[in-house]
């Protein structure tokens with residue numbers, strides 16, 4: 083058998099080569115963005131990305147590496163796009179004008195929409211609420227799958243929960259939003275009302291076991307306790323409803339949305355059983371390209387600052403000076419070094435508005451990293 087040290091020496095040699103090639107590729111990305119800036123082309127090119135990935139797969143000697151090489155290339159191109167954005171937005175004097183020029187209006191007519199979960203889930207409701215019957219809906223298992231499909235150009239829009247009025251921000255979605263370089267192009271709010279649903283003919287007083295997602299069970303804890311019902315953890319609310327429909331039991335129910343109950347032919351025994359009313363979840367609509375319309379009234383940005391006292395205050399002061407209303411600020415660890423953060427900020431205003439442009443230009447000049455995550459129509463406005 084080979085000695086570990088010897089193999090590691092060989093790995094080090096390969097890595098040396100990889101680093102050299104990586105830097106060569108990143109340098110080419112810098113050349114690309116120069117051309118794209120001059121010719122006013124968007125950074126993202128889904129068709130080209132698919133070609134790059136599939137060519138790499140074709141070149142493999144071992145087809146077992148296909149999944150790994152796909153992930154590797156998507157990551158490589160994410161980094162390539164991040165570098166290109168950095169250059170296009172931060173160094174080009176006219177980055178803001180270009181950003182708006184490259185943005186597209188929202189698509190009208192039929193669109194393909196991807197969401198996480200199953201039919202009847204709250205994300206599904208958010209998708210229907212936003213796109214109605216013009217959407218061809220597709221569901222995937224994880225939040226990350228949504229970003230992957232959008233990034234590969236396999237769907238027009240993705241629908242993802244970003245924050246709940248009781249539970250707060252959805253950290254995973256926030257993190258992927260940054261790393262996948264997708265844009266927020268819309269948002270919608272869904273009232274989260276749980277109902278107790280069971281197979282038709284079930285009597286409320288006979289229900290002993292209730293299946294649902296832990297969040298929903300938690301949001302209805304007092305209701306369940308008062309009725310001596312035992313909560314059973316299920317993967318999500320809609321699948322809980324589906325599972326109850328598949329069993330002919332009169333002591334079993336699910337906590338799910340009324341949409342999920344109706345979808346699975348369940349009878350709603352009681353509606354709005356959540357302990358706290360006004361339970362709402364805000365969903366964002368993401369796309370591979372930035373969107374722009376004159377009627378958009380909310381902007382989301384991402385930035386990081388130097389690690390020194392007053393840096394955040396200074397960074398945000400431009401918004402106070404320009405009288406812009408900050409709607410939300412969320413921080414997430416950068417993961418690069420300890421206690422370093424990305425700041426996600428939402429504020430009221432359209433990216434074309436002079437005050438917004440002034441504040442963003444100032445912040446971009448001061449921040450150690452700055453990116454526009456999107457401009458869109460605020461929910462309910």
Ligand SMILES: O=C(O)C(=O)C[C@]1(C(=O)O)C=C[C@@H](O)C=C1
Pocket residue numbers: 111114125126127128130131134158159162163
């Ligand atoms: O070829 C381009 O247009 C690039 O910008 C380069 C690149 C890449 O890194 O390969 C990056 C982004 C595009 O979406 C496609 C490909």
